[in-house]
Amino acid sequence: MQDGEALTEWQAASSDEERPANSREKGLNRALHILEFLHATQRAIGIGELAKGLNAPRSTTYTLVRELVGAGLLEMAGDGNRVYFGKKLYLYGMAYMRGNDLLRRGRQEVDTLSRETGETSELCMLQSGRYTIVHSSPGTRPFRISSATGLQIPLPWTASGRLLLAGLDRNRIEAMISRDDLVLPDGRKIDLDDFIDDIAKARVTGYCVTSGLVDAYTKCLAAPVFSAPGKIEATMCLVVPIDTSDERTGELVALLRDRAARLSIP
Amino acid sequence: MQDGEALTEWQAASSDEERPANSREKGLNRALHILEFLHATQRAIGIGELAKGLNAPRSTTYTLVRELVGAGLLEMAGDGNRVYFGKKLYLYGMAYMRGNDLLRRGRQEVDTLSRETGETSELCMLQSGRYTIVHSSPGTRPFRISSATGLQIPLPWTASGRLLLAGLDRNRIEAMISRDDLVLPDGRKIDLDDFIDDIAKARVTGYCVTSGLVDAYTKCLAAPVFSAPGKIEATMCLVVPIDTSDERTGELVALLRDRAARLSIP
DNA sequence: AACGATTGTCTCTTACAAGAGACGTATGTA
DNA sequence: TACATACGTCTCTTGTAAGAGACAATCGTT
Numbered sequence: 001m002q003d004g005e006a007l008t009e010w011q012a013a014s015s016d017e018e019r020p021a022n023s024r025e026k027g028l029n030r031a032l033h034i035l036e037f038l039h040a041t042q043r044a045i046g047i048g049e050l051a052k053g054l055n056a057p058r059s060t061t062y063t064l065v066r067e068l069v070g071a072g073l074l075e076m077a078g079d080g081n082r083v084y085f086g087k088k089l090y091l092y093g094m095a096y097m098r099g100n101d102l103l104r105r106g107r108q109e110v111d112t113l114s115r116e117t118g119e120t121s122e123l124c125m126l127q128s129g130r131y132t133i134v135h136s137s138p139g140t141r142p143f144r145i146s147s148a149t150g151l152q153i154p155l156p157w158t159a160s161g162r163l164l165l166a167g168l169d170r171n172r173i174e175a176m177i178s179r180d181d182l183v184l185p186d187g188r189k190i191d192l193d194d195f196i197d198d199i200a201k202a203r204v205t206g207y208c209v210t211s212g213l214v215d216a217y218t219k220c221l222a223a224p225v226f227s228a229p230g231k232i233e234a235t236m237c238l239v240v241p242i243d244t245s246d247e248r249t250g251e252l253v254a255l256l257r258d259r260a261a262r263l264s265i266p
Numbered sequence: 267m268q269d270g271e272a273l274t275e276w277q278a279a280s281s282d283e284e285r286p287a288n289s290r291e292k293g294l295n296r297a298l299h300i301l302e303f304l305h306a307t308q309r310a311i312g313i314g315e316l317a318k319g320l321n322a323p324r325s326t327t328y329t330l331v332r333e334l335v336g337a338g339l340l341e342m343a344g345d346g347n348r349v350y351f352g353k354k355l356y357l358y359g360m361a362y363m364r365g366n367d368l369l370r371r372g373r374q375e376v377d378t379l380s381r382e383t384g385e386t387s388e389l390c391m392l393q394s395g396r397y398t399i400v401h402s403s404p405g406t407r408p409f410r411i412s413s414a415t416g417l418q419i420p421l422p423w424t425a426s427g428r429l430l431l432a433g434l435d436r437n438r439i440e441a442m443i444s445r446d447d448l449v450l451p452d453g454r455k456i457d458l459d460d461f462i463d464d465i466a467k468a469r470v471t472g473y474c475v476t477s478g479l480v481d482a483y484t485k486c487l488a489a490p491v492f493s494a495p496g497k498i499e500a501t502m503c504l505v506v507p508i509d510t511s512d513e514r515t516g517e518l519v520a521l522l523r524d525r526a527a528r529l530s531i532p
Numbered sequence: 533a534a535c536g537a538t539t540g541t542c543t544c545t546t547a548c549a550a551g552a553g554a555c556g557t558a559t560g561t562a
Numbered sequence: 563t564a565c566a567t568a569c570g571t572c573t574c575t576t577g578t579a580a581g582a583g584a585c586a587a588t589c590g591t592t
Contacts, residue, residue, distance in 0.1 A: 024547060024580050027294045028330070032337045035354075039361055048538065057581050062540070064294070071298045072394055081539075085362035087393055087400070088301075090369070091416040093359020095305055096351035098414065103356070127353055128338055134353070148364065150357040290550050290577060314568065323551050328570070347569075 030056055031064050035073070035085075039150065044077035044084035102233060102263065106225065107135045109259050110236060114139055117252060120239040124160040124222075127152070129176045131161045134234070141241075154181035156190045159208040159222035160235040166203035167230060170196060184213060207253055217242050221253050223260035236260045296322055297330050301339070301351075305416065310343030310350035368499060368529065372491065373401045375525050376502060380405055383518060386505040390426040390488075393418070395442045397427045400500070407507075420447035422456050425474040425488035426501040432469035432490070433498060436462060450479060473519055483508055487519050489526035502526045 033054050038045065045053070051061035065083055068074040072088035097103050106123040114121035114137035122136040130152045155161030155177060165173050173196060182190045202208040202222075211219045219242045227233035236259060238252055299320050304311065311319070317327035331349055334340040338354035363369050372389040380387035380403035388402040396418045421427030421443060431439050439462060448456045468474040477485045485508045493499035502525060504518055 024549090026549065027292060027579070028297050028333060030580085031294050031297075032333075032339070035358060039358060042361065043365065046538090047540085057583095058539090059541085059582075060580055063580085067294060067298075073298070084365055085358050087362070087391065087398075089355060090359040090362040090366075090400070091393070091398070092301060092305060092351050093356040093362075094415045095308065096353070096356040096359075099309065099350055100356075125353065127357070132353075132357070134356070149360045290579090292579070293549070296550090312568090313570085323553095324569090325552075325571085326550055329550085 025056070027060075027064060030054070030060065031068060034061075034064065034068065038074075038083070038085060042148075044082035046082050050083070102225070102227065102265075103134065106234060106236070106263055109263055110135055111137045113137075113236070113238070113256070113259055117238065117255070119252070122160075122237050122239065123234060124158075124164070124237060125234045126164045131155045131158055131164065139239075153214070154178075156181050156195050157184060157214050158237075159202075159210040159220040160237050162195075162198045162202040162208045162210070163222050163224045163232060163235045165199050166224070166232060173199065185215065207257055209249065209253065212242055219244055219249065221249065221256055223253070223257040224264075225260050226264035228265060234263075236263070291322070293326075293330060296320070296326065297334060300327075300330065300334065304340075304349070304351060308414075310348035312348050316349070368491070368493065368531075369400065372500060372502070372529055375529055376401055377403045379403075379502070379504070379522070379525055383504065383521070385518070388426075388503050388505065389500060390424075390430070390503060391500045392430045397421045397424055397430065405505075419480070420444075422447050422461050423450060423480050424503075425468075425476040425486040426503050428461075428464045428468040428474045428476070429488050429490045429498060429501045431465050433496060439465065451481065473523055475515065475519065478508055485510055485515065487515065487522055489519070489523040490530075491526050492530035494531060500529075502529070 033056070034050065037050065037053055041053075047061055047065050048058065050056075050065070051058045054061070065074060069076060069083065069086070072086045074083045075086040076082070077084050097107075103123075110121045110123045118140040120136065120139040120141075123134045125132055125134050127134075131154065133149055133151045133153075135149055153161075155165060165176070168176075174192070177192070177195075182192060182195070184190065198208070207221070207223045209219065209221050213220065219240050220237060221240065222235045222237035224232045225234040225236060236256055238256055240249070240252065244252075299322070300316065303316065303319055307319075313327055313331050314324065316322075316331070317324045320327070331340060335342060335349065335352070338352045340349045341352040342348070343350050363373075369389075376387045376389045384406040386402065386405040386407075389400045391398055391400050393400075397420065399415055399417045399419075401415055419427075421431060431442070434442075440458070443458070443461075448458060448461070450456065464474070473487070473489045475485065475487050479486065485506050486503060487506065488501045488503035490498045491500040491502060502522055504522055506515070506518065510518075
C-alpha cells in the first residue's frame with residue numbers, strides 16, 4: 001500500500017524550499033503532479049490509481065482530471081476510465097519545438113548521424129536536474145539499443161551527464177546528485193570524486209566516452225553543444241556496442257564532435 | 267488598449283456553462299488560459315503583456331508564471347522577461363505521440379504521401395470543436411503551400427471540416443459553428459444549409475474536395491480516417507494548386523482514400 | 533446472496549490562494 | 563530634470579476551492 005516513489009521525485013525537483021506540512025495543496029500543483037506522474041508511468045492510468053499514486057484526495061483528483069480533460073491536456077483512454085496525455089500537449093509540444101532552433105536542428109542532426117553511422121544517436125539535455133533524452137534515433141543494427149524520448153536517467157550513469165555538468169562548481173554538482181544516482185543498475189557504486197574528476201576531464205577534452213555503465217554491452221560517446229561560449233546546452237551522443245574498436249570509436253567521436261559543433265551557436 | 271480577442275475563444279471552447287460574474291478565477295484555469303494564449307500568439311511574450319491579454323491581475327500572473335516555469339511547462343525566453351512553452355511540454359507531447367497509434371502512423375503516412383505526390387499533405391483532427399492541423403508535410407513545389415502544425419481554422423473553410431462533421435446530427439453541427447466561421451477570409455459567406463448538404467454528401471461519397479475556400483489558389487482534397495465503424499477520428503488531406511486537372515485530382519483522391527483507409531482501424 | 537473493493541457524484545467546511553494595491557526600480561521621452 | 567510607463571516583489575483580506583466523507587452503483591470473489 002505504500003507509494004511515494006514518484007513523490008520524492010518532483011518534490012525535490014521543483015525548488016525544494018519549504019514543506020510546511022502536508023496540508024492543502026494548490027490545485028495547479030496537483031495538476032502538475034498528475035502530468036509528472038503520467039510521464040513517469042508512460043501509460044494510461046485509472047483515476048483512483050492516480051489519486052493513490054499521488055496520495056491526493058480522490059474527490060479532488062476527479063475534479064482536476066475533469067478539468068484537464070476538458071482543456072484537452074488529458075484524454076480518457078480507450079476503455080473508459082483511464083487517463084493519459086491529451087492532444088493539446090502534443091500541439092503545445094510541437095509549438096515548443098518550432099520555436100526552438102536548437103531542438104529543431106538537433107533532431108535533424110541526430111537523425112542524419114544515426115543514418116550515416118548506423119548507430120543509435122541521441123540529443124540530450126539537462127531537465128530539472130536530470131539527464132534527459134530529448135530525441136533519439138535508433139541505429140540499423142540487428143539488435144539495436146534504443147531508448148525512449150523523455151527518458152530520465154541519473155547523470156553519473158552517462159557520458160553526456162559528465163559533459164552537461166562541466167562548468168558547474170563542485171557544490172552545484174553535489175547538490176544535483178543524490179546518493180542513489182551514484183549506484184549503477186548492476187549495483188556498482190561510482191565514487192563522487194571520480195565522477196567530478198571525469199567532469200573536469202570532459203570539460204577540457206571536449207568529449208566523453210564511458211563503457212559499460214548503464215549496461216554491460218554498450219559504450220557511450222558524447223560531445224557538447226554550446227548555446228554560448230562555455231555554456232553547454234545539450235549533448236549529442238552515440239550508443240555503440242562495447243566491443244567497438246578503438247579506431248572506429250575515435251572516428252565516431254571525431255564525427256560526433258564535428259556535428260555537435262555545427263549545432264553550437266557561437 | 268482593448269484586448270480580449272483571445273478571451274472569447276477559450277471561454278467558449280472549454281464547456282461554456284456558467285459565468286457567475288468575473289470574480290476570482292481558479293489558479294489552474296488561469297494557467298490553462300496562459301497556455302492557450304501562448305499557443306495562439308505562437309511566440310514568447312512578456313508577463314505584463316500576458317496579464318493584459320488575459321485580463322488577469324498582474325500579481326497573480328507573475329505567481330503563476332513562476333510556478334509554471336519552475337515546473338518546466340514554460341521557459342523564460344532569451345532576452346529575459348518573456349515566456350514561452352517549455353521543454354516539459356515537448357516531452358509530454360512526445361509521450362502522447364508515442365502512446366497514440368493513429369497519430370504516430372498518421373504522421374508517417376502523411377510524410378510519405380507528400381514525398382510521393384510532391385504536394386502538401388496534412389493530418390487533421392477535431393480539437394475542442396475546431397479543425398486542427400495535427401501534422402503537415404510540405405510539398406516539393408517551388409511555391410509551396412505550407413501551414414503550421416497546431417493551426418486552427420473554422421470547420422466550414424475546409425474539405426476536412428466537412429468530413430470530420432459527417433455522422434453528427436444537424437443540431438450538433440450548428441452548435442459547433444459560429445456565425446463568423448461561415449465567413450471566408452475574402453468576405454464571402456457560406457450558407458449553413460449548403461454546408462450541411464456538403465457534409466451529408468461527403469459522408470456518402472467517402473471523400474471531399476473544395477476549391478478556393480481559404481484562398482483563391484488552392485484546392486483541398488480530404489479523405490476520412492476511421493477509428494471505429496462509422497466514427498471519423500481524423501482526415502488526411504492534400505493541398506494542391508487550384509488549376510490541377512480533373513484527371514490528376516481524381517488520381518490523387520484515389521491515392522489519398524487508399525492511404526486514409528490504411529490508417530483506419532476496422 | 534452476501535461480501536469487500538472500486539467507481540463516480542455530491543455536500544459542506546475552512547484553510548488558503550487569488551487578487552487589490554502599494555512600493556521601489558528601471559526604463560524611455562519630453 | 564521631471565514625467566509617464568513598465569517591471570518585479572510584497573503585504574493583507576476575503577471569497578472560494580481543496581478536501582473529508584457520505585452515498586449509490588458496479589464490479590469480482592467466495
